[in-house]
Amino acid sequence: MRTSAAPGIERNSLALAVSGVVTAGVGLVYWIVMGRLYPATEVGAAAAVITTATMLSAFGNLGLGAYFERFLPVAGAQSFSLPTRGLVVGATVGAVLSLGFLVVGPTDEMFATSAQMALFPLVVVVLSGFALLDHVSIAMQRADWAARKNIAHAVVKLLVAAGVASVAGRLGIILSWVLTAIVLAVALWVVIRRALLVAAQTPPAEGVIMPPWSDQRRFIAGNFGIYVATALTPLILPPVVIGLVGAEENAYFAIVWSLVSAVIVLMTMLMGPYVAAASAQPSDVVSLTRRFVAILASVAGVSSIGLLTVGPFLLQLAGPGYASAGTPLMRLAALALPLAVAGLALTAICRVRRKLWPALLVQVLNASVMLTLCTVWISRHGLQGAGWGLIVAEGVTTAVVAIPLIRVLSGRDRRWADQDQVQQS
Incomplete structure (x- = not known):
């Protein structure tokens, strides 16, 4: 539509x-x-x-x-x-x-x-x-x-x-x-x-049909699982930080994490226009996917530069403690943002295909790596441990999905054909 x-x-x-x-x-x-x-x-x-x-x-x-x-x-x-x-x-x-x-x-x-x-x-x-x-x-x-x-x-x-x-x-x-x-x-x-x-x-449009309700139910269940897995890190991490390094350090962490989370939320919202367009125009899906990944990469790049340049200034406005404790974390988080593109792209592609289990597994892996490393490294290295945990988690995700994503972008993956693209008899 x-x-x-x-x-x-x-x-x-x-x-x-x-x-x-x-x-x-x-x-x-x-x-x-x-x-x-x-x-x-x-x-x-x-x-x-x-x-x-x-x-x-x-x-x-x-x-x-x-x-x-x-x-x-x-x-x-x-x-x-x-x-x-x-x-x-x-x-x-x-x-x-x-x-x-x-x-x-x-x-x-x-x-x-x-x-x-x-x-x-x-x-x-x-x-x-x-x-x-x-x-x-x-x-x-x-x-x-x-x-x-x-x-x-x-x-x-x-x-x-x-x-x-x-x-x-x-x-x-x-x-x-x-x-x-x-x-x-x-x-x-x-x-x-x-x-x-x-x-x-x-x-x-010709060749575009509504799948059966059973497929729709599976999509709702799988997508809700992805949402829950994605929500685990922002829900669990603040209590972990305050438990390991105290309330004052958590205040410094919170302001940085809110900025990073805002960028991730924006990048997540950008999946919507792609999924809607690809669902309505299945014949143009490869071109739309390339354009979508380019948009994601551009937003991630601009946001990363913004956090590296403007971010420390915003922390300075909040107070010297925020600047000294939060700036190293913000720089590490900025470096992790481009790595988040691959995982988000995979989730969007899985939504178009109505095959959500790969995205769910990747999100669970990402959350598990992130929370495990943060629990270990924050106690040893302070807030910078969370930054390194984010980099490693997104890096692992990128390594896992890189080959499938490259196949899709190159047009070599022929699994796009699904029930939405079956010609109506």
Whole structure:
């Protein structure tokens, strides 16, 4: 499915990159402004609510974003019902997870009143739909729609939160985030809904068919496994760092890791335009794959240079301790970013092929190497141990996938033929 006047893979990727940079920058300003306008305890509690809700919504979405990107382009008459059902599933699972968190989580520190607790499931549901609509836009090869929504949200929520600071506490911060997300998500859904209804009435391209539900289920399960394996490192590593070298060193680690993670998240999002385009245009898959890898490599290279040059300056602004302890780690992480291209490229290729077990094995290997080496080396070499662990983990991944990836890029791998490319009889 490609809507009329839809931009190509390069422009879709550029839209996501610009959106990622702008929202990250405005997001940094947002929390700085909140820190100046609201008491620290209110900012900390609100940040915990939003971060937790974002995490629960991500797990509740079950990896359906990648499912949309892979199957919506070939959904045909199901183009409207497929994402609609997915949005309902994501919201439902997210709500259930949020209710479980209210039972077992540290609610006393996060919520000042029972009304705020009652609001929490709604926050998770809203953030679930807000995120999934990005993937629907990408699947329709209109990443620019998602980019505009996210940039508008970053700016508007800052203005709203600043405007109510004199009369609101943490609830003002949370509501500024959620209410603006609702308005923008509804606006985007109106646009998406119209395009989906048109797509549902448009015959699919010749040779492009929707695979059976059994294949779709396997894709959802495999992709969720990849998501969990990918999430292991950012979830487990901070407690490992604080346990080995203490809270102060973890503060230095956290700011560097947040910058590196932002780049990895951006590179991961760039898989979407490629998967959607390759699913809709299977005859052009080799050319699209080469262009996608070139885009990934370019983003990794630019980000690496940025971390090497601008990164130390940002750490210096945070304080001399951050600069002295974090700069060596940032330089090592910058060197690891280009090595991450191979593993991400393999995951995207596996999504197009609907054969996810190789990507899952590679992600498990990457997380295992990274966490093992960090546990050993941080205790011996401090934070630089995490940097070397990242380099080795990505290096091992690159070595494992190099030959298959080269075969794909050279056009010698003939295994692209799958059920999406079988000519309809």
